[in-house]
Amino acid sequence: xxRGHHKIFLGMAAGVGKTxxxxxxxxxxxxxxxxxxxxxxxxxxxxxxxxxxEGLVTLPRRGISYRGNRVEEMDLTGILERAPELCLIDELAxxxxxxxxxxxxxxDVNDVLAAGIDVYSTVNVQHLESLNDQVSELxxxxxxxTLPDAVLASADELVLVDxxxxxxxxxxxxxxxxxxxxxxxxxxxxxxxxxLSALREVALRQLAQDVEAKRxxxxxxxxxxxxxxxxxxxxxxxxxxxxxxxxxxITPHPGAQRIVRRAWRSSQRLGxxxxxLWVARATPTAEQSEQxxxxxxxxxxxxxxxxVEQGDDVALVTQRVARERNITYLLMGPPHERGxxxxxxxxxxxxxxxxxxxxxxxxxxxxRTRAAERDIPEIEL
Amino acid sequence: xxWMKREKQPNAPxxxxxxxxxxxxxxxxxxxxxxxxxxxxxxxxxxxxPVFLARVPRQLPIDAALPRQSQLAVPMQDAVxxxxxxxxxxxxSRIERGRSYRHALRLTIQSERFDMIVLAAAAGxxxxxxxxxxxxxxxxAPGEIVVLRPAPTSVIAGG
Numbered sequence: 001x002x003r004g005h006h007k008i009f010l011g012m013a014a015g016v017g018k019t020x021x022x023x024x025x026x027x028x029x030x031x032x033x034x035x036x037x038x039x040x041x042x043x044x045x046x047x048x049x050x051x052x053x054e055g056l057v058t059l060p061r062r063g064i065s066y067r068g069n070r071v072e073e074m075d076l077t078g079i080l081e082r083a084p085e086l087c088l089i090d091e092l093a094x095x096x097x098x099x100x101x102x103x104x105x106x107x108d109v110n111d112v113l114a115a116g117i118d119v120y121s122t123v124n125v126q127h128l129e130s131l132n133d134q135v136s137e138l139x140x141x142x143x144x145x146t147l148p149d150a151v152l153a154s155a156d157e158l159v160l161v162d163x164x165x166x167x168x169x170x171x172x173x174x175x176x177x178x179x180x181x182x183x184x185x186x187x188x189x190x191x192x193x194x195x196l197s198a199l200r201e202v203a204l205r206q207l208a209q210d211v212e213a214k215r216x217x218x219x220x221x222x223x224x225x226x227x228x229x230x231x232x233x234x235x236x237x238x239x240x241x242x243x244x245x246x247x248x249x250i251t252p253h254p255g256a257q258r259i260v261r262r263a264w265r266s267s268q269r270l271g272x273x274x275x276x277l278w279v280a281r282a283t284p285t286a287e288q289s290e291q292x293x294x295x296x297x298x299x300x301x302x303x304x305x306x307x308v309e310q311g312d313d314v315a316l317v318t319q320r321v322a323r324e325r326n327i328t329y330l331l332m333g334p335p336h337e338r339g340x341x342x343x344x345x346x347x348x349x350x351x352x353x354x355x356x357x358x359x360x361x362x363x364x365x366x367x368r369t370r371a372a373e374r375d376i377p378e379i380e381l
Numbered sequence: 382x383x384w385m386k387r388e389k390q391p392n393a394p395x396x397x398x399x400x401x402x403x404x405x406x407x408x409x410x411x412x413x414x415x416x417x418x419x420x421x422x423x424x425x426x427x428x429x430x431p432v433f434l435a436r437v438p439r440q441l442p443i444d445a446a447l448p449r450q451s452q453l454a455v456p457m458q459d460a461v462x463x464x465x466x467x468x469x470x471x472x473x474s475r476i477e478r479g480r481s482y483r484h485a486l487r488l489t490i491q492s493e494r495f496d497m498i499v500l501a502a503a504a505g506x507x508x509x510x511x512x513x514x515x516x517x518x519x520x521x522a523p524g525e526i527v528v529l530r531p532a533p534t535s536v537i538a539g540g
Contacts, residue, residue: 130456133463148409149456254428254473258462261455268452290494294475301435301454301476303446 015177023052040074093127165196244272252291274304399427409508414501434485
């Protein structure tokens, strides 16, 4: 049996219109004569959304007793028995109440797809597992319900439902998103222009990354997206035509892997080559050699180039390498705090690089691991 | 959760900083096993060494770049480090490649310093190592080995 087609409607936050758009497209499919049902809908008491669902068959939910309350979950068995052509399922990242077949709704959706049923579903970008840390840092709010990135990556279609942060706040104020009593708390917490702008950027980048991923040729026997009907465009020449090249400046210590991974993600978005540079003052210690070997293996798998250059002045060597290799974007770890006298005597490495290479974008990769903060040696100036 | 434990061999490498190897592959990793590894690392003041095992298809050179598997490995490594930060456990991540997962595992235990290996046994179609790989590891790897059977539905996967 062919696996169902999965289309995900991705948004930056609640209220952008993901569910509405999903229902709209479901209605359009139903109009063409397809058997479309609503497997689970979270209308959030939004009249326009409820109106959009009218005319579509809504399958009954499954009632579960949980901690003395009755909660309603999607009825996976009911959907599989009904076997529609297309099933609309809201809130992909939802965690089911105990007692169901699966812990998470995306696992239910996987069963529906495996049964050959097409699925339209919705999710907000802050639920993506790999972005959880980044979103938490941007908004100060940590999302508990997360969705593995692989679910998004394996979708056949990804649709970004996008409105400006200003429009979303207007919708919120007009009572189109939450009940009146919930509006002010929402404005005070999550729904701030700066939060929404940051999330919007993350959502747009995620979509761009997904488009890039579709362009990558498959080099592996690993079936990442079994049964996927998406076209794969092999066009690496075009990707590199924009001429970006990244350099990750590291020292051989465990935290360097994170800088390299972050640089690789950026290089993937830009379709750019990635170089990794360590400027060594002396022969590496045993520990440095071990870390260097680990970095070499990481670079090899990622398709990056690890360079080890000897030199006493990191800024000068980096400057030379950046010019020789036409680097446009440099990533490095955060500098350690320096005393006022040291700052007066010599500018930081980042400042020296910015002055010496004015055409270069510089990004400081934050270290969010508390344990690692104790151990990261400073890049030798 | 069931587990087996083998006594530490006297010649196992140990230089004061306990290193706990946590291998996983592209099929995902079990959060329960990861949490167990992190609890062990925290209780022993050790470092977690999560190792992503990459499989190189026969038609490719053994040192070929693996962009598709990198797309899985990078978010998984990031997820492991995020979880480790919650436990305040230092992490020293690795990627090892091989013609098969067992081959990559063999190269890992040859090249890495470690005191303990924590790995998840596969439960059904979930992530983890099959019985053959676990038996091979118990017979061939030095150091303590903790084998955990994860909950079958819970997976951290890459993207």
